[in-house]
Amino acid sequence: MTEIVLSVPESVIEAIADRVATIVVAEIMSTTTTVTPYMTVAEAAEYLRWSKNAIYKLTAARAIPHHKHGGRILFRRDVLDEWLDEYREGPHEHDAANGRQHAARGG
Secondary structure, three states: OOOOOOOOOHHHHHHHHHHHHHHHHHHHHHHOOOOOOEEOHHHHHHHHOOOHHHHHHHHHOOOOOOEEEOOEEEEEHHHHHHHHHOOOOOOOHHHHHHHHHHHHOOO
């Protein structure tokens, strides 16, 4: 087998790299969706790992924070996180810290 050695000028390599970078950036920009803090019912159900039916029941009972506009129901991810924190069981970080301070004081 004969080995072929090719000498390519640095300017050609840079031109190829620039072209590849341009193509990659264009591809990323065309496939990137706008990041939004809002989720649909399906997205909220997937995020919470609950069924869509459970999400619909909670919204109908006004038991879960949501926005309604037209026929659309939307949820903010950060608000759902805060809402879930209200139902947390067991000690919270600040509770554990206060408990340690309370115990240290003998009280």
